Amino acid sequence: MSNVTIATRVAAKVSETVRTEGEAFLFLEARLLGTGQQRAWLNEMVHPEVVYRVSSRQLRSSKDKRYSQPDEVFHFDDDYAALDKRVAQTESGLQWRSDPPETLLYIVSNTEVFEDERPGDLRVYSNVLMIRDRRVYESDQFHYRREDVLRRGEDGALRLRSRGVVYGQRFVQGKNLLFFF
Amino acid sequence: MSKFGNLVDVRNGTQSKRVFYDRDIYELELERIFARCWLFLTHDSAIPNHGDFITTKMGEDDVIVARQKDGSIKAFINSCRHRGAQVCPSEAGNTRGFVCSYHGWSYGVDGKLENVPFEKELYRCKLDKSINGLIEARVESYCGFVYGCFDKDAPSLSDYLGEMKWYLDVWMDATGGVELVGPPSRSVLDCNWKTPTENFAGDAYHVGWTHAAGLKVLPGPLSMLAGNAVLPPQGAGIQVATRHGHGVGILFDAGPALLSDVIQEMFAWHARKKPLIEKKLGAARARFYGSHFNSSIFPNNSYLWGTNTFKMWAPRGPGQIEAFTWAIVEKDMPAHLKEGIARTMHRTFGTAGMFEADDSDNMESMTHLNRGFVTRTGTLNSQMGLGGDRIDPELPGVVGDSAIGETSYRGFYRFYQEILNAKTWADVHSNNARWFEPLIGEAPPDVANAAAA
Numbered sequence: 001m002s003n004v005t006i007a008t009r010v011a012a013k014v015s016e017t018v019r020t021e022g023e024a025f026l027f028l029e030a031r032l033l034g035t036g037q038q039r040a041w042l043n044e045m046v047h048p049e050v051v052y053r054v055s056s057r058q059l060r061s062s063k064d065k066r067y068s069q070p071d072e073v074f075h076f077d078d079d080y081a082a083l084d085k086r087v088a089q090t091e092s093g094l095q096w097r098s099d100p101p102e103t104l105l106y107i108v109s110n111t112e113v114f115e116d117e118r119p120g121d122l123r124v125y126s127n128v129l130m131i132r133d134r135r136v137y138e139s140d141q142f143h144y145r146r147e148d149v150l151r152r153g154e155d156g157a158l159r160l161r162s163r164g165v166v167y168g169q170r171f172v173q174g175k176n177l178l179f180f181f
Numbered sequence: 182m183s184k185f186g187n188l189v190d191v192r193n194g195t196q197s198k199r200v201f202y203d204r205d206i207y208e209l210e211l212e213r214i215f216a217r218c219w220l221f222l223t224h225d226s227a228i229p230n231h232g233d234f235i236t237t238k239m240g241e242d243d244v245i246v247a248r249q250k251d252g253s254i255k256a257f258i259n260s261c262r263h264r265g266a267q268v269c270p271s272e273a274g275n276t277r278g279f280v281c282s283y284h285g286w287s288y289g290v291d292g293k294l295e296n297v298p299f300e301k302e303l304y305r306c307k308l309d310k311s312i313n314g315l316i317e318a319r320v321e322s323y324c325g326f327v328y329g330c331f332d333k334d335a336p337s338l339s340d341y342l343g344e345m346k347w348y349l350d351v352w353m354d355a356t357g358g359v360e361l362v363g364p365p366s367r368s369v370l371d372c373n374w375k376t377p378t379e380n381f382a383g384d385a386y387h388v389g390w391t392h393a394a395g396l397k398v399l400p401g402p403l404s405m406l407a408g409n410a411v412l413p414p415q416g417a418g419i420q421v422a423t424r425h426g427h428g429v430g431i432l433f434d435a436g437p438a439l440l441s442d443v444i445q446e447m448f449a450w451h452a453r454k455k456p457l458i459e460k461k462l463g464a465a466r467a468r469f470y471g472s473h474f475n476s477s478i479f480p481n482n483s484y485l486w487g488t489n490t491f492k493m494w495a496p497r498g499p500g501q502i503e504a505f506t507w508a509i510v511e512k513d514m515p516a517h518l519k520e521g522i523a524r525t526m527h528r529t530f531g532t533a534g535m536f537e538a539d540d541s542d543n544m545e546s547m548t549h550l551n552r553g554f555v556t557r558t559g560t561l562n563s564q565m566g567l568g569g570d571r572i573d574p575e576l577p578g579v580v581g582d583s584a585i586g587e588t589s590y591r592g593f594y595r596f597y598q599e600i601l602n603a604k605t606w607a608d609v610h611s612n613n614a615r616w617f618e619p620l621i622g623e624a625p626p627d628v629a630n631a632a633a634a
Binding site for chain 2: 054056057058059060061064066067069070071072073074075076077078082085086088089090092093094095096097135170171172173175176177178179
């Protein structure tokens with residue numbers, strides 16, 4: 001999955017109403033995930049056929065054409081059932097690391113909304129800066145670009161059909177990526 | 182005894198808390214452990230072709246590991262012989278050579294200094310290129326796992342692994358061979374390098390409690406351990422300590438219990454291959470094949486067999502590490518099973534791992550609470566099962582008979598103290614006939630009070 005927008009592929013603009021709707025979707029997500037409402041996020045905002053991927057790319061010379069080993073490692077390669085288990089872990093009452101509760105602040109920006117290939121789907125790009133504060137002294141920062149596909153259900157609501165993040169910071173300084181992107 | 186006094190009381194199974202914090206001890210570790218022991222580099226599967234290379238760390242030394250034309254592997258320090266700039270900024274690739282970005286000195290894949298810009302005009306034949314190749318480390322492999330060592334006096338890799346080979350052969354060799362699925366994930370943890378290594382070597386005790394939440398929500402044969410609801414019964418496993426500090430704990434039959442989506446397929450795979458293992462290694466080790474291993478190769482290389490994660494904890498000062506994580510797959514597994522193992526392993530023990538993230542608070546606080554002056558005058562306790570370890574007629578190493586205990590901790594720190602205090606490897610091996618004695622037999626009468634000592 002490419003993080004580079006190819007103009008011809010995403011030339012289909014949407015109305016201002018739809019653009020605003022796409023952005024509002026991201027802001028609602030950010031607020032639910034940032035206020036401990038992962039279950040509501042999963043129930044209401046994630047499509048049952050979701051493909052949810054976060055990866056890191058190994059750093060290689062752009063001139064290298066001969067090395068054939070895989071260059072991507074997946075931190076998340078999840079379907080709905082796998083996301084459900086992750087949410088269940090936070091609800092178990094046994095996840096010691098999240099007690100006392102953490103504070104997650106998602107700042108979402110650079111939102112771009114386009115029509116995707118399948119009619120009715122939206123392709124949405126955004127940048128995120130997330131700060132996770134926990135325990136007395138710990139404050140970790142995460143920054144990433146997202147490429148999402150939102151699909152409209154029969155009830156008219158948008159849901160997350162796919163999310164792709166290639167995490168740019170090769171040596172992950174935030175210690176773990178155990179949060180929803 | 183080192184200049185720090187006795188850091189480890191082997192007989193009593195305790196260690197000084199300073200080993201997790203003290204900068205001077207860490208500097209001695211770099212000199213006496215990381216510059217003298219075999220350190221994990223890579224696997225054959227990452228660098229199959231001539232000119233393939235990866236870069237990684239040996240201790241804090243940045244190294245390039247490259248496949249040579251004759252099929253051998255060389256490792257060199259990733260620092261130009263001119264003014265020391267980094268020669269290769271990539272993590273991996275295939276190349277004809279390495280060119281330093283500073284003055285353009287260029288080295289072959291064999292590390293030789295091949296070209297120096299304007300050499301004739303500027304150096305006027307006064308530069309001897311033949312003695313200015315990249316500095317090499319020794320490189321040896323075991324079953325495709327490649328290790329490096331800076332000490333010409335260190336034993337061979339095979340001798341260094343010692344008794345541990347008997348256990349490694351179950352999965353590294355008798356299976357027909359394994360590969361590491363890369364690239365690795367790479368992340369920081371603010372903990373001393375020994376805190377995850379000792380945990381992987383010998384800590385079955387923490388599984389039910391630290392990982393309670395993950396066990397509760399991920400269905401599988403180990404879910405019953407969630408929240409310490411159940412203790413594995415007597416005879417559920419063993420723990421092992423070895424001559425050079427390596428350790429392994431085996432939980433019988435548990436195998437892929439943590440790999441959710443692929444559990445059933447893996448149990449079926451193991452069942453089909455077990456007769457082959459039995460034919461090669463006998464019934465006991467055939468059972469190990471389907472069991473779960475937690476293990477560390479001294480000093481900083483760990484793995485879980487069954488969960489199929491492979492780790493290297495690269496030290497960055499006494500209070501921080503870089504965690505490298507790969508997936509282990511058997512060479513003859515179908516592609517979809519290899520992908521499934523990589524996917525579900527990273528889901529549990531990767532950077533967003535549902536289990537991995539449980540451990541960090543423990544390891545970080547074990548390390549950094551020692552900023553407290555009074556705190557760091559205390560001792561660490563690894564006395565579980567003290568006095569019960571023994572030599573077994575069939576199982577190499579020192580053996581603890583239960584699935585849960587601290588046998589491997591005591592073996593790890595016995596060697597830690599030995600290598601830290603030894604001026605040479607010959608000093609280490611002067612103890613060969615008796616190395617295990619302080620680990621076995623009756624516990625000393627004052628063990629109950631040792632924690633207060």
